[in-house]
Ligand SMILES: [Zn+2]
C-alpha cells in the first residue's frame with residue numbers, strides 16, 4: 157500500500173496531485189448579517205494553500221511561494237476576502253477571529269482542535285457563532 | 292514558594308502566557324472521563340452529555356440558597372419561595388438562555404436538564420413527591436417587543452407575559468397599575484449641579500414617550516444614557532415584580548456580562564453599591580414590613596461562551612437586543628471590548644474580577660437609598676464632590692415656578708455623576724428652560740419627602756432653595772471686594 161502511494165507521488169506532476177476539499181460553513185448569533193444574511197454556505201478550497209493565507213491565487217498553481225495544507229486560518233481569510241459583504245473588522249482581528257466569536261469544528265470547540273492551525277479535511281463542518289449580540 | 296510563583300507582573304512575559312493550551316491535560320471530558328470533550332470552559336473540558344449538568348449545577352448554586360425566605364444553611368429543606376417568579380427577558384442571549392434553563396429546571400416536571408433525551412419527561416419520585424412541588428406558584432416574564440409574543444406562544448405557554456417599555460417609567464397609567472403612591476410630576480434642571488426640582492403640571496408634558504426622550508436627551512454623555520436605560524429597566528422590572536407578587540426577579544446576567552458591569556460600574560462611580568450589581572434585595576416602597584424582592588442573577592457563574600453554545604446546541608432562537616445608536620462610545624461598550632478580549636486570551640481572569648468584587652464591602656453604612664436608582668446611598672457624597680471639584684456656576688435667573696428642592700443630596704454618586712458630568716464630548720444641549728421630567732418613582736419619593744418636611748418644623752434644614760442672582764449678591768454683598 158505504501159508502495160503505491162510513493163509511486164503516485166513520483167509519477168504525477170504537483171498540479172495534478174493538488175486536489176480540493178469541500179466544506180460546510182455556517183454562521184450564527186447574528187454573524188450571518190455580515191455574509192449577505194445567509195447562514196449556510198458550501199464551499200470548495202484548494203487542499204494546498206499559500207502559507208501567507210493569500211487568497212488571490214485561488215485555485216491556480218502555487219509554484220514558488222511557501223505552501224501549507226488548507227487550515228482554519230486560511231478559511232477565515234478566504235471567507236473574509238470572498239464572502240464577507242461588510243465590516244471585516246467585526247469578523248477578523250490580528251489574523252484570527254475577533255474576540256467574542258466562537259468556532260466549532262465538526263461540532264467541537266476549536267480550542268480542542270488546534271484553533272486556526274487545524275488542517276481541514278474534506279466534508280468538515282465549521283461554524284462561526286457571535287456571542288456579542290447582548291446578554 | 293518561590294519568588295516567581297508569587298507573580299511579578301513586570302517579569303511575567305507574554306510568551307509564557309500566550310501559547311499556553313486553552314485546556315488542561317487531556318481532551319477527554321473531566322466529568323465522565325469517557326467521552327471526547329466538545330467544549331472548553333476556563334481550561335476544563337466537557338462533553339456534550341455533561342455540559343447540561345454543568346450549567347444546571349451553576350444555576351442552582353447561584354439561585355437555590357436564595358429561594359427560601361430565610362437563607363437555609365442546610366440544603367436538605369425543600370425549596371419554597373414566598374411569592375411568584377418574574378423573569379426579565381430582553382431577547383438577548385443571556386436572558387434567552389436563562390428562560391430556557393429556568394423553565395427546564397424549575398417549571399417543567401423534570402428537575403434536571405436532559406436535552407439529549409427530550410422524550411423522557413417523567414417526574415422522578417412520583418407526582419406528589421415534595422421534589423415535584425413547584426418552587427414558585429406562578430411565573431411571568433417581561434419583554435419589550437412583539438416578536439417575543441410568538442416565541443411565548445410556541446415555547447413557554449405556562450408563563451404569563453407582561454410587556455414593559457422604557458417609557459412606562461414616565462407613564463402615570465403604569466405607575467397606578469403597579470400601585471405607586473400618588474404623585475405630581477416633577478422635573479429637574481440638569482444645567483446646574485444642584486439639580487433643582489419643581490412640580491410640573493401634567494398638561495405640560497403628558498406623553499410618556501416624549502418625556503422619556505426629554506429625559507434621555509438631557510443626559511450629558513453616552514455613558515449616562517446607558518446608565519439611565521439600565522436603571523429604568525431595573526426599576527420597571529422591580530415594580531412589576533411587586534405588582535405580580537413575586538418574591539424573586541431573575542435576570543440573565545452571565546459571568547462575562549457581570550464582570551463588564553462590575554468594572555464599568557466602578558469606573559462610573561457606582562463602587563458603593565457594587566454588591567448590588569451581583570445581587571440585591573429591594574424593599575418595595577421602602578417599607579420594612581413586607582418581604583423584600585430578591586433580584587438574583589442565576590447565570591453569574593456561566594460565561595458568555597457557555598451561553599452561546601447552549602443556545603446553539605439547543606437551537607434557541609435569540610432575537611437579539613436592541614442596539615442604541617451611539618452606544619459604542621460609552622464606558623460600558625469599551626469595557627465590553629476589553630473583557631471579551633480578556634476572556635478569550637486569559638479565560639480565568641474574568642471570573643477573578645467577579646470573585647474579587649464579591650469580597651468588596653463599603654466602609655460606611657448606607658444612609659437610605661437613592662431616589663432615582665433606589666440603591667444604597669453613600670453618606671457625604673456632596674461634601675466630597677464639592678471638595679474635589681472646581682465648579683463653574685453659570686449665572687441664572689430664578690424661575691417663577693414653585694421651587695422644590697435640590698435633588699443632589701438625594702442621589703447616589705453614580706446617578707448624580709450621570710446627570711451632571713459633562714465632558715468635552717458632551718452630547719446634550721439642554722437649556723434651563725426645558726425641564727427634564729423624572730421617572731415616577733423618583734417624583735413619588737420627592738413628593739413624600741416634601742410632605743414630611745411640610746409637617747416638620749425643622750423641614751427647611753433639608754431644603755436647599757435656589758436663590759436668584761441678585762438675592763445672592765445682596766446676601767453676600769458686603770464680602771465682595773469688586
Ligand atoms: Zn462527560
Ligand SMILES: [Zn+2]
Pocket residue numbers: 661662663664665666702703704705706707
Ligand atoms: Zn442612584
